[in-house]
Amino acid sequence: MYSAVYNQEADNNMVDLRANYDVIVVGGGNAALCAAISAAEAGARTLILEGAPKAYRGGNSRHTRNFRCMHGEPMAVLTDSYSEQEYFEDLMKVTQGKTDENLAKLAIRSSEECYAWMVEHGVRFQPSLSGTLSLSRTNAFFMGGGKALVNAYYRTAQNLGVDVLYEAQVTHLEREGDRIVSIDVTYQGEQHRLSPRAVVVSSGGFQADVDWLADAWGPAAKNFLIRGTPYNRGVVLKDLIGQELESVGDPTQCHAVAIDGRAPKFDGGIVTRLDCVPxxxxxxxxGQRFYDEGEDVWPKRYAIWGRLVAAQPDQVGYVIIDSKSLELFMPSVFPPIKADTLEELAGKLDLPTVQLQETIDGFNQACTEGHFHPTELDGLATQGLTPPKSNWARPIDTPPYYGYTLRTGVTFTYLGLKVDESAQVQGRTGPIENLWAAGEIMAGSILGQGYLAGFGMTIGTVFGRIAGREAARYASN
Known part of the structure; x- marks a missing residue:
C-alpha cells in the first residue's frame, strides 16, 4: 500500500512514500542523522524513518553529553593533546583487547576531523564539566547536551531537503542475494513497502526488549533498568541476523552502568547515573563489599559497575558515603538518603545493621594517611583489605551519612552487524552491496566489552558519515 503521508518535521511538506528515494536511513539518532546529512550533501534524495514520536526522536543520543576526540594539540574546548596511541591504549584497556583494531583506529583517527564537521552542522560545544567526569583533555561536551545536538542535526537535515517520517516502524528488510530490495514499514496502522537504491541502518541495539535481554542474561535481566530510549528493541537487528547477515559481539555485553535504583524502568537518561562510587x-x-571502588579514574571504569551490580544478589548495590564526600561528584537527579548514624542509614536502606557496621569499621581501619586528590589517581589506598580500595580511600566517619541504591542501567547492547571500514554490512558470502550500518547497531565490532566515556558518539559520528557518503555514492551509480 502506498500513500503520501504528512511529514511532522516541516509544515506543508508531504513525504511521498511512492517516491524513488536514493537513500533511506533507518533510525533517528546521532549516527542516522550524520548518515542522512552526508548522503544529502552528496546529492542523494534521502528519507529518515524514525520509529519514535517526534518528541522522543534521537534515540540514546538525546541522553548524551560529549564525544571523545583525538587531537594533537589544544583545540577549541579541548586542552593539551590526546594522541591516537593514548586513545587506542585507553580503548584496549577497557575492552581487554576485544575489538577490531582496524575499525577502532579508523574511529580514533577520524574523530579529530569530526569536531569541525559537527560545528559546521550546527553543534555547539562548552568547556568540560567539573567533578568525577572532568574530561577537558579527551572529551568535547555539547552545549545543551545531546538533545541540542539532535535538534541541530534535524534542522541541518531539513535545510538539506532530507525527508523525515516519525513513528515509522521498520519491520523487515527484504534481501535477495546480496542486495536489499525493499523495506517494510508500518505507519499509522498501514503497511508500506519502499524500494530505495541504498539503505543505512542506524536503529540501535536491542536493550529495550527485556525478554531478549533475559534470553541472554537469564532472569536477572528482569531487574535491569533501561536508561536509554524504550524504542530500541532490536527489530531491524533481529530481522537482518535472521537473514544470515554476519553478526558480531556477545549478547551479554553492553554499556551498563550503575544508576540510582529509584530511576524509571526506561528512559531515565544520564541524570540517573551515580558518580559517587570512587x-x-x-x-x-x-552489607559486604565486592569490588575495588577506587580502581581507576571514573571515566575509564564507571561502565564496569553495571555488570558488577548485576552479579550481586537481587542485582542491587548500595553506596555509603559521609559528609566529607557529598560535594565531590555530580549529584543524581534523586537526593541521597540521609542519616545521622550508620545504624540509622542501614535501617533506611534495609541493610543488615551489624554487618554494615563491621564492613565500615574494617574499611576505616584499613585506610592509611596520605594525600587525597579527588580528580586524579592519588594512591591513597587501603592496606590488608580484600577487596582493596586503590585510590581515594578515606574513612567513612564524618556524619551525617548518605546512601544510594544502585541498579544496573543498560544503555545499549553490543551484539550487532559486522561491517568493514566503509561501514558496509557483511553477509555470510560477502558484503551486502547496498546496505550500510552505523552507530549502536554495529558498535560491537569495536566495543567487545567495556566502555570509554563519549566513545559511542564517536563511533556513531565517524561511521554515520562514512555510511551516508558510501550509500549516496552507490545510489548515484
Whole structure:
C-alpha cells in the first residue's frame, strides 16, 4: 500500500512514500542523522524513518553529553593533546583487547576531523564539566547536551531537503542475494513497502526488549533498568541476523552502568547515573563489599559497575558515603538518603545493621594517611583489605551519612552487524552491496566489552558519515 503521508518535521511538506528515494536511513539518532546529512550533501534524495514520536526522536543520543576526540594539540574546548596511541591504549584497556583494531583506529583517527564537521552542522560545544567526569583533555561536551545536538542535526537535515517520517516502524528488510530490495514499514496502522537504491541502518541495539535481554542474561535481566530510549528493541537487528547477515559481539555485553535504583524502568537518561562510587564504600544487600571502588579514574571504569551490580544478589548495590564526600561528584537527579548514624542509614536502606557496621569499621581501619586528590589517581589506598580500595580511600566517619541504591542501567547492547571500514554490512558470502550500518547497531565490532566515556558518539559520528557518503555514492551509480 502506498500513500503520501504528512511529514511532522516541516509544515506543508508531504513525504511521498511512492517516491524513488536514493537513500533511506533507518533510525533517528546521532549516527542516522550524520548518515542522512552526508548522503544529502552528496546529492542523494534521502528519507529518515524514525520509529519514535517526534518528541522522543534521537534515540540514546538525546541522553548524551560529549564525544571523545583525538587531537594533537589544544583545540577549541579541548586542552593539551590526546594522541591516537593514548586513545587506542585507553580503548584496549577497557575492552581487554576485544575489538577490531582496524575499525577502532579508523574511529580514533577520524574523530579529530569530526569536531569541525559537527560545528559546521550546527553543534555547539562548552568547556568540560567539573567533578568525577572532568574530561577537558579527551572529551568535547555539547552545549545543551545531546538533545541540542539532535535538534541541530534535524534542522541541518531539513535545510538539506532530507525527508523525515516519525513513528515509522521498520519491520523487515527484504534481501535477495546480496542486495536489499525493499523495506517494510508500518505507519499509522498501514503497511508500506519502499524500494530505495541504498539503505543505512542506524536503529540501535536491542536493550529495550527485556525478554531478549533475559534470553541472554537469564532472569536477572528482569531487574535491569533501561536508561536509554524504550524504542530500541532490536527489530531491524533481529530481522537482518535472521537473514544470515554476519553478526558480531556477545549478547551479554553492553554499556551498563550503575544508576540510582529509584530511576524509571526506561528512559531515565544520564541524570540517573551515580558518580559517587570512587569516594564511597559499595556493599551488596548482605552489607559486604565486592569490588575495588577506587580502581581507576571514573571515566575509564564507571561502565564496569553495571555488570558488577548485576552479579550481586537481587542485582542491587548500595553506596555509603559521609559528609566529607557529598560535594565531590555530580549529584543524581534523586537526593541521597540521609542519616545521622550508620545504624540509622542501614535501617533506611534495609541493610543488615551489624554487618554494615563491621564492613565500615574494617574499611576505616584499613585506610592509611596520605594525600587525597579527588580528580586524579592519588594512591591513597587501603592496606590488608580484600577487596582493596586503590585510590581515594578515606574513612567513612564524618556524619551525617548518605546512601544510594544502585541498579544496573543498560544503555545499549553490543551484539550487532559486522561491517568493514566503509561501514558496509557483511553477509555470510560477502558484503551486502547496498546496505550500510552505523552507530549502536554495529558498535560491537569495536566495543567487545567495556566502555570509554563519549566513545559511542564517536563511533556513531565517524561511521554515520562514512555510511551516508558510501550509500549516496552507490545510489548515484
Amino acid at each position: 569516594f564511597s564504600v559499595v556493599v551488596n544487600k548482605e
